[in-house]
Amino acid sequence: MQFLADLESIWYGPPANSAPTLVFLHEGLGSASMWRDFPRRLSDATGYGALVYSRRGYGSSPPAELPRPIGYMHDEADVLAEVMREHNVCEAVVVGHSDGASIALIYAGRNASGPLRALILEAPHVFVETLSVESIAAMKRAWETTDLRGRLGRYHRDVENAFRGWNDVWLDPGFRDWNIEELLGEIEVPLLLIQGGDDEYGTWKQVEAIERQVRGPVETLLVPGARHAPHRDQPELVLRKMATFVKTLRERGGN
Numbered sequence: 001m002q003f004l005a006d007l008e009s010i011w012y013g014p015p016a017n018s019a020p021t022l023v024f025l026h027e028g029l030g031s032a033s034m035w036r037d038f039p040r041r042l043s044d045a046t047g048y049g050a051l052v053y054s055r056r057g058y059g060s061s062p063p064a065e066l067p068r069p070i071g072y073m074h075d076e077a078d079v080l081a082e083v084m085r086e087h088n089v090c091e092a093v094v095v096g097h098s099d100g101a102s103i104a105l106i107y108a109g110r111n112a113s114g115p116l117r118a119l120i121l122e123a124p125h126v127f128v129e130t131l132s133v134e135s136i137a138a139m140k141r142a143w144e145t146t147d148l149r150g151r152l153g154r155y156h157r158d159v160e161n162a163f164r165g166w167n168d169v170w171l172d173p174g175f176r177d178w179n180i181e182e183l184l185g186e187i188e189v190p191l192l193l194i195q196g197g198d199d200e201y202g203t204w205k206q207v208e209a210i211e212r213q214v215r216g217p218v219e220t221l222l223v224p225g226a227r228h229a230p231h232r233d234q235p236e237l238v239l240r241k242m243a244t245f246v247k248t249l250r251e252r253g254g255n
Contacts, residue, residue: 004079004086008032008060009053011087013043016051020091020117022246023084024052025100027123027229028166031059031155038231038239042095045243046250051087055079063161068169070178073099077106081114090115093246097122098201098228099166102180105210109183118190118249120242123199123228126209127179135200136170143167184213190252192219192245194238196226219245 010032013019024039026032031054043050055076057064069075080103084092092115096104101124108116125132142148143163156162169175191214193207204222211218221241226233 003056003062004082006062007053007056007083008058009051009083009087010039012040012050012052014047014049016049016088016090018049020048020093021084021087021089022046022048022050023080023089023092023094024050025080025094025096025103026052026054026058027098027100028170029058029152029162030097030100031061031162033059034155036232038235039095041235041239042242042246045239046246048093048246051083051089053083057158057161057165058156060157063158064165066161066165066168067172068165070169070172070174072169073103073180074106076103077110080104080107081111084115092116093118093120093249095120095122095242096124097231098125102126105187106180106183108189109180109186112186112188116189118192118245119187120192120194120245121210122194122230122238123196123202124193124206124210125202126181126184126206128176129202129205131203132201133171133176136167140167140171181209181213184210185215187214188216190217190219190245190249192221192242194221194223194230194241196228196230196233197222197224198226199228201228 039050054061094104101121153159223230
């Protein structure tokens with residue numbers, strides 16, 4: 001995949017040949033830079049390296065081909081596998097947010113023998129809720145009537161491509177049937193699931209569905225007062241929980 005070299009990426013901490021790697025997957029309108037300093041701080045707190053990249057259509061990465069297909073997150077799970085190979089990641093803890101969390105679950109469900117050691121997921125989606133569609137429709141109205149385009153433009157080289165690549169597919173009537181629960185039973189690695197108590201894009205039902213169907217051990221955290229991005233709304237609490245989870249992994253596996 002020649003385009004891998006063109007994906008925007010940032011690395012913090014030790015290289016992949018000397019420590020496990022935290023691989024960060026951003027939300028549906030996110031990018032590498034929108035994580036701000038959180039990946040660096042988690043790397044510092046755990047001693048793991050951190051790989052942060054922008055998917056096609058986001059940040060400084062090349063634009064995505066539009067319209068995206070309904071199965072675009074399955075496609076991005078394949079890209080994740082290639083990105084980790086490209087960066088020689090041999091032990092990975094994938095930290096996914098929203099779309100990124102769903103991509104991480106798809107990858108985990110299809111790659112039992114890969115480098116994945118654990119999942120840390122914020123606001124994951126495994127099926128489509130009415131709340132999600134209503135909030136995404138509201139974002140479309142904001143895109144058309146407010147300064148949202150300009151605010152997002154600080155983080156994306158092609159902001160039109162970034163927004164339409166996410167908003168159009170989620171509002172496609174065919175996307176209402178999107179569901180990845182069939183993959184959950186294949187996941188055996190430990191999981192940490194984090195959900196904001198006031199998340200406008202999803203509910204605790206997503207966490208319950210994952211916890212009920214995966215085969216690996218699960219820890220959960222409901223963050224009171226946090227919306228869709230708990231690591232931005234309650235960074236100290238979320239950082240501490242993630243770091244403790246990683247420390248427990250290290251004690252179990254000796255890394």
